[in-house]
Amino acid sequence: MGKGRAPCCDKTQVKRGPWSPEEDLKLIAFIQKNGHDNWRSLPKQSGLLRCGKSCRLRWINYLRPDVKRGNFTIQEEEAIIRLHKDFGNKWSKIASCLPGRTDNEIKNVWNTHLKKRLSIQSSESSTDESKLESSITSSSSSLSESLSSNDAPNLAAKTIPSNELNEQETLETMNDKIEQHSEKQISNEVISIIEDPKELTTSLSFVESNILNSNHIVAFTPEQQLCSPLTNLEPYDADNNNTLQEVDKPNHLNEIPWDLDDDIWKMVDNFVSMQSNEVQLEGVPSNQISNPIEESVQDVETMKWFHEFDNVFGLVGETNESNKDGYLPKNYSSELGVDPQTFDLDVMESTESELDLSYIQLWLMA
DNA sequence: AAACACCACAACCGCGACTGC
DNA sequence: GGCAGTCGCGGTTGTGGTGTT
Numbered sequence: 001m002g003k004g005r006a007p008c009c010d011k012t013q014v015k016r017g018p019w020s021p022e023e024d025l026k027l028i029a030f031i032q033k034n035g036h037d038n039w040r041s042l043p044k045q046s047g048l049l050r051c052g053k054s055c056r057l058r059w060i061n062y063l064r065p066d067v068k069r070g071n072f073t074i075q076e077e078e079a080i081i082r083l084h085k086d087f088g089n090k091w092s093k094i095a096s097c098l099p100g101r102t103d104n105e106i107k108n109v110w111n112t113h114l115k116k117r118l119s120i121q122s123s124e125s126s127t128d129e130s131k132l133e134s135s136i137t138s139s140s141s142s143l144s145e146s147l148s149s150n151d152a153p154n155l156a157a158k159t160i161p162s163n164e165l166n167e168q169e170t171l172e173t174m175n176d177k178i179e180q181h182s183e184k185q186i187s188n189e190v191i192s193i194i195e196d197p198k199e200l201t202t203s204l205s206f207v208e209s210n211i212l213n214s215n216h217i218v219a220f221t222p223e224q225q226l227c228s229p230l231t232n233l234e235p236y237d238a239d240n241n242n243t244l245q246e247v248d249k250p251n252h253l254n255e256i257p258w259d260l261d262d263d264i265w266k267m268v269d270n271f272v273s274m275q276s277n278e279v280q281l282e283g284v285p286s287n288q289i290s291n292p293i294e295e296s297v298q299d300v301e302t303m304k305w306f307h308e309f310d311n312v313f314g315l316v317g318e319t320n321e322s323n324k325d326g327y328l329p330k331n332y333s334s335e336l337g338v339d340p341q342t343f344d345l346d347v348m349e350s351t352e353s354e355l356d357l358s359y360i361q362l363w364l365m366a
Numbered sequence: 367a368a369a370c371a372c373c374a375c376a377a378c379c380g381c382g383a384c385t386g387c
Numbered sequence: 388g389g390c391a392g393t394c395g396c397g398g399t400t401g402t403g404g405t406g407t408t
Contacts, residue, residue: 017376017378017402018377018402019376038393039393039394052393052394053378053379053393053395057376058376061377089396103395104396107398108375109374109375368408370408371406372404373405374404374405375402375404376400376403377400378398378400379397379398380399381398382394382396383396384394385392385394386390386393
């Protein structure tokens, strides 16, 4: 009694504050290999000087493969407003209805933009409450028109994806779900939209905007950008092992290129470009590389990079058996003519050039 | 160019919920 | 049922970036 709650960790022994790219990569590599069954023990096992809570937060809010980054679209903002009306500050519930968005992100957007916007609106239309209701349920154009002049610059600065029409369609579908006023129905059905391959084209717009915002896209040719990796997605197979998916939380959305921060992608891109000059994947003549194989090769290169990185940062030990095959996704392996059962990273590694550790150090210092 | 104010967002903190023993 | 360990949520804070004076 009187001692209060025990701290989750010894604060003097852990690093706090912003995460460095090195820490991010360490965490990513560890989770790719081992998953995150136990956040508390994860820092110790991965060699991170962070508390488990901090690792969890960083992964969920920032590093997770399916996290969607970039500005919220008007449609998403509308959805948040409506969901907040239904659920209040239940950010995780709201987030579950917005694929790729985290509760923290939604909370921030609400506190910094939407709350202010609504308070301005409500003060302007305090004599007519139905005005607020109509602004919430109206189309995006009417919403933007109803905004006060104070918000206009912000709105203009928003990134409107080129695939807005698709996104509009998705949001309309989502709004239909929201209107049913059943939490469970909302989350289940929205998820089913995402997971049902037959409806994949509808959900793709959500994720594609993520890709378009990602630095990773700079590695693609214009042709590849027109035909995003997602358009080549196979229907999701529950047994599909994919290194780019969260290990203990299968989700085909995770097949998308990661949307990490600039530093990390710079590092990845630098490494991939350097390595691809030296490494030619066996059995795939360079002049025959085309979509989607070329993309697959790039992803495989990235996976190689992670493997190399894994060695560099001393995350030694056996690859978790359940994840071992995950380095080469099934759909990639068929396209590349590589048998996933026999594909061996160690063999692959031995055929590659030696990794110059100074590169890593230079990137980390950059 | 410097100082200041404001904003956005990543990260932290504390608590309740959940789970396994 | 009680307890301890862990997870997840929501509120809050800290910090870096940007705009303004």
